[in-house]
Amino acid sequence: MSQYVETQYYTFAHPPHELVLKSGIKLGPVTLAYETYGKLNAAKSNAILIFHALTGDAHAAGFHQDAKDPGWWDPMIGSGKAFDTDKYFVICANVLGGCKGSTGPSSLNPAMGKPWALSFPVVTIEDMVVAQKYLIDHLGIKKLLSASGGSMGGLLALEWAVRFPDTLQSAILIATNYKHTAQQIALHEVARQAIMSDPNWNKGDYYGKALPAQGMAVSRMMGHITYMSERSMEEKFGRKLKGKEKLGYDFSHDFEVESYLKYRGKSFVQRFDANSYLYLSKALDYFDLSQEGDLATVFKGVETKFLVVTFTSDWLYPSYQSKHIVKAMKANEIDVSFIEIDTTYGHDSFLVEIEGQSKLVSHFLNNIAKQCHCEER
Amino acid sequence: MSQYVETQYYTFAHPPHELVLKSGIKLGPVTLAYETYGKLNAAKSNAILIFHALTGDAHAAGFHQDAKDPGWWDPMIGSGKAFDTDKYFVICANVLGGCKGSTGPSSLNPAMGKPWALSFPVVTIEDMVVAQKYLIDHLGIKKLLSASGGSMGGLLALEWAVRFPDTLQSAILIATNYKHTAQQIALHEVARQAIMSDPNWNKGDYYGKALPAQGMAVSRMMGHITYMSERSMEEKFGRKLKGKEKLGYDFSHDFEVESYLKYRGKSFVQRFDANSYLYLSKALDYFDLSQEGDLATVFKGVETKFLVVTFTSDWLYPSYQSKHIVKAMKANEIDVSFIEIDTTYGHDSFLVEIEGQSKLVSHFLNNIAKQCHCEER
Numbered sequence: 001m002s003q004y005v006e007t008q009y010y011t012f013a014h015p016p017h018e019l020v021l022k023s024g025i026k027l028g029p030v031t032l033a034y035e036t037y038g039k040l041n042a043a044k045s046n047a048i049l050i051f052h053a054l055t056g057d058a059h060a061a062g063f064h065q066d067a068k069d070p071g072w073w074d075p076m077i078g079s080g081k082a083f084d085t086d087k088y089f090v091i092c093a094n095v096l097g098g099c100k101g102s103t104g105p106s107s108l109n110p111a112m113g114k115p116w117a118l119s120f121p122v123v124t125i126e127d128m129v130v131a132q133k134y135l136i137d138h139l140g141i142k143k144l145l146s147a148s149g150g151s152m153g154g155l156l157a158l159e160w161a162v163r164f165p166d167t168l169q170s171a172i173l174i175a176t177n178y179k180h181t182a183q184q185i186a187l188h189e190v191a192r193q194a195i196m197s198d199p200n201w202n203k204g205d206y207y208g209k210a211l212p213a214q215g216m217a218v219s220r221m222m223g224h225i226t227y228m229s230e231r232s233m234e235e236k237f238g239r240k241l242k243g244k245e246k247l248g249y250d251f252s253h254d255f256e257v258e259s260y261l262k263y264r265g266k267s268f269v270q271r272f273d274a275n276s277y278l279y280l281s282k283a284l285d286y287f288d289l290s291q292e293g294d295l296a297t298v299f300k301g302v303e304t305k306f307l308v309v310t311f312t313s314d315w316l317y318p319s320y321q322s323k324h325i326v327k328a329m330k331a332n333e334i335d336v337s338f339i340e341i342d343t344t345y346g347h348d349s350f351l352v353e354i355e356g357q358s359k360l361v362s363h364f365l366n367n368i369a370k371q372c373h374c375e376e377r
Numbered sequence: 378m379s380q381y382v383e384t385q386y387y388t389f390a391h392p393p394h395e396l397v398l399k400s401g402i403k404l405g406p407v408t409l410a411y412e413t414y415g416k417l418n419a420a421k422s423n424a425i426l427i428f429h430a431l432t433g434d435a436h437a438a439g440f441h442q443d444a445k446d447p448g449w450w451d452p453m454i455g456s457g458k459a460f461d462t463d464k465y466f467v468i469c470a471n472v473l474g475g476c477k478g479s480t481g482p483s484s485l486n487p488a489m490g491k492p493w494a495l496s497f498p499v500v501t502i503e504d505m506v507v508a509q510k511y512l513i514d515h516l517g518i519k520k521l522l523s524a525s526g527g528s529m530g531g532l533l534a535l536e537w538a539v540r541f542p543d544t545l546q547s548a549i550l551i552a553t554n555y556k557h558t559a560q561q562i563a564l565h566e567v568a569r570q571a572i573m574s575d576p577n578w579n580k581g582d583y584y585g586k587a588l589p590a591q592g593m594a595v596s597r598m599m600g601h602i603t604y605m606s607e608r609s610m611e612e613k614f615g616r617k618l619k620g621k622e623k624l625g626y627d628f629s630h631d632f633e634v635e636s637y638l639k640y641r642g643k644s645f646v647q648r649f650d651a652n653s654y655l656y657l658s659k660a661l662d663y664f665d666l667s668q669e670g671d672l673a674t675v676f677k678g679v680e681t682k683f684l685v686v687t688f689t690s691d692w693l694y695p696s697y698q699s700k701h702i703v704k705a706m707k708a709n710e711i712d713v714s715f716i717e718i719d720t721t722y723g724h725d726s727f728l729v730e731i732e733g734q735s736k737l738v739s740h741f742l743n744n745i746a747k748q749c750h751c752e753e754r
Contacts, residue, residue: 022626023626023627118628122626122627122628124626179616180616181607181610181611181615181616182610182611182613182614182615182616182632182634183602183605183607183610183611185616185632185634185635186598186601186602186610186614186634186635186638187602189598189632189634189635189638189639190595190598190599190602190638193591193594193595193598193639193642194571194574194595197571197574197575197591197592197594197595198574199576214570214574215574217570217574218567218570218571218574218595221563221566221567221570222567222599224563225560225563225564225567228560230558230560230692230695233558233559233560233563234558234559234560236559237559237563238558238559239556239557239558239559239562239665239669247663249399249400249499249501249663250400250499251495251499251655251656251659254662254663255559255562255566255662257559257562257563257566258562258563258566261563261566261567262566262570265570278628279628282628285631285632286624286626286631288616292616315607315692318607
C-alpha cells in the first residue's frame with residue numbers, strides 16, 4: 001500500500017441496527033471504528049473481515065499519516081501479501097468495548113456527559129460479533145469471502161461462523177480456543193487484580209486524572225511472558241545483563257529481560273485503556289461456544305470452510321484446544337484443514353511468524369475464491 | 378512423630394562463624410531458626426539436611442503445639458516415611474533472608490533499633506548455604522548423610538555439594554535448576570513489581586504500618602498459576618462457577634479459579650514478609666552455578682552421589698533443566714540417578730506427589746546409608 005490509510009466510523013442506534021446485548025441491555029448509539037484495504041468488487045463478493053486480538057485495533061495494515069509504524073498485521077495484509085489487497089477487500093474494526101475509536105468504557109456516556117467507566121454494560125464476544133455484523137450490513141456486503149483472526153480474533157471468527165453461517169464462505173482461526181480454560185481465566189484474573197489494585201484505578205473512575213499506570217504495567221508484564229515461549233525468552237534475553245558488566249548483588253535491575261518487560265509495561269498504559277482491558281478480558285473468559293454442552297452440536301448445518309492454525313510453542317492457547325474444534329467440525333463433515341506450525345515464538349507467533357502463515361492463508365483463500373468465483377471484479 | 382516439635386535458634390557473629398556475604402559485606406549477628414526430627418547417632422553420621430523452597434520455613438515436619446497443620450513436608454519426614462526419623466536425624470533451617478525466625482529484612486537491625494527493611498544487604502544462595510554450614514558445624518556434624526530440597530531448596534543442595542563436597546555423602550535435587558532462565562527471572566520480576574507497585578510497600582518501610590497486601594496478593598496469585606499445571610488447574614477448577622448457578626454477565630467474580638486465587642493471595646500477606654520475598658526471589662535469579670561457563674567443570678572432584686527428580690507437568694522448572702545438571706555430572710563420572718515422575722500437579726508435585734518420591738528417596742537413602750554404615754546408632 002503506497003497511500004495512507006484512514007480510520008472510518010459507523011454509528012448505529014436504531015432498528016435494524018439497534019444493539020441488544022446478551023445481558024438484555026440495549027446499548028446505543030454505538031460507534032465502530034474500522035479501516036478497509038483494497039477495493040470491494042461490484043458483486044461485493046471479495047470482502048474479508050479481520051478480527052484483532054485483545055489489545056489490537058482497527059489499524060491492521062498500512063500507515064496512518066505521519067506514523068512511523070504500520071498496522072499490527074501489515075506483513076499479512078497488502079498488495080501481493082497473504083490477504084492480497086489486489087484481489088480482496090479487507091476490513092478490520094475495533095471491537096465493541098475497545099478503546100481505539102469504538103464504543104467502550106472510555107467513551108462518552110451521552111446521558112451522563114462523562115465517560116461510561118464501570119457503568120458501561122458488560123459486553124460479550126457475541127455482542128462484538130453482532131455489532132460487526134451491522135457494520136458489514138452497512139457496507140452492503142451479504143456474504144464475506146472470509147473472516148480471520150488470531151487469539152481473541154479467532155473466537156470472534158468462530159462465533160460469527162456459528163451465528164451467521166450463511167454470511168461466511170470461509171474462516172481462518174489462528175492460535176485460538178472455543179472456551180477459556182481455568183489457566184486462561186486465572187491469568188486474566190491476575191491481570192485484572194493488578195489493575196484494580198492500583199489506587200489510581202479508583203473503581204474505574206480515573207479519566208482526566210492520574211492513570212492506573214503501575215497496575216497496567218504489572219498486568220502487561222505478565223501478559224508478555226504468556227505471549228512469548230520459554231525458548232523465545234531464552235533466545236532473546238537469556239541471562240544477559242542490562243547496562244552493567246556483571247551482576248551488582250546490590251538489588252538493582254540486573255537482567256535485560258527485567259528492563260524489557262518494565263518498558264513494555266510502562267508503554268502499555270499510554271496506548272490502552274485500563275477499563276477496556278477489564279471488559280475485554282472478561283468477555284474472553286465468559287465465552288464458551290459449547291455452552292457447557294457438546295461442541296459438535298454447535299456446528300450443525302455450518303457450511304463455512306475452515307483453516308485452523310496453531311503454533312507448537314504457544315502455551316497460552318496450546319494446539320490441543322484447536323484440535324477439539326477441528327474434531328467437532330469433522331463430526332459435522334465440515335471442510336476443515338488443520339495445520340500446526342513449528343515455531344519458537346509462542347502465542348506471539350500469529351503476529352510474527354509471517355512466512356508459514358502467508359503460504360497457508362494465500363493458498364486457502366485462492367481455493368475459496370476459485371470455488372465461488374468471488375475474486376472477480 | 379507423636380510429640381510436638383519446637384523451633385530452635387542458632388545465633389553466630391564471630392570467627393569462625395562470621396558471615397562475610399558474597400558482596401563482601403559482613404553480616405552479624407545472624408540467627409538461623411531450625412528444627413530437627415529423629416536422633417543424631419553417636420557417630421553423628423545419620424544427619425540429613427532439608428532445604429525449603431522460596432516461601433517455606435524451618436517447620437518441615439510434625440506439629441507445633443496447638444497447630445492444626447503439620448510442617449510443609451510432613452508426609453515425607455517421620456517414622457517410617459521417606460526421610461525416616463527412626464533411622465535419620467533430619468534438620469531443616471529457615472534460610473538467611475527469610476522471615477520465619479532467621480535473620481532477614483524484617484529482623485531488627487541492632488544498630489538502628491528498627492527492622493532492616495531495604496538496608497538489609499543482598500544475600501545470595503551461596504550466602505544461605507554458608508550460614509547453614511555454620512549451623513551444621515555448631516551441631517558437631519562433620520559429614521551429612523544427605524541434603525535435599527525441591528525448587529529453591531534444590532539450588533541450595535546443589536550449591537552445598539559444589540562448595541563443601543567433602544561434607545556431603547549424597548544429595549537429592551527435586552524440581553530444580555542450576556541457573557534461572559529468562560522466563561524464571563521474568564516471572565519473579567513481575568511478582569516483585571507487583572509488590573513494589575503497592576503504595577503500602579513504601580520502599581520497604583512498612584513494618585508497624587499497613588502491609589502491601591494488594592501487591593502481595595497479585596504476586597501470589599501469579600505464583601500459584603506457575604506452581605500448578607494447565608491440566609491440574611483444569612481438573613481442579615475448569616469453568617466451575619463460584620456461588621452462582623450461571624454466568625452473571627454482570628462483571629462480578631464468576632469462576633471458582635478466580636476466588637481460589639484471590640483467597641490464596643490474601644492469606645499470603647499474613648504469612649510472609651514482602652521484603653523477604655523480594656530478597657529471596659532476587660537471590661534465586663542471581664544464582665548461576667555455571668558462572669556463565671561450562672557446568673561440567675563445576676563438578677570436578679565432587680564425589681557426592683546424586684538423585685535428581687523432576688515432574689512431567691512442571692513447566693516452571695521443566696525437566697530439561699535438570700537433565701543439563703545430570704549431563705554435567707555424568708561428564709565427571711559422578712554417580713547420579715535421574716528420574717522424571719509422571720504427574721499432573723506441575724511444580725507443586727514436589728510437595729504433593731508423595732508416593733513416587735517416597736519410594737525413590739527411601740531406596741536411595743537406604744543404599745547410601747548401607748554403603749557408609751551411617752545409619753548405625
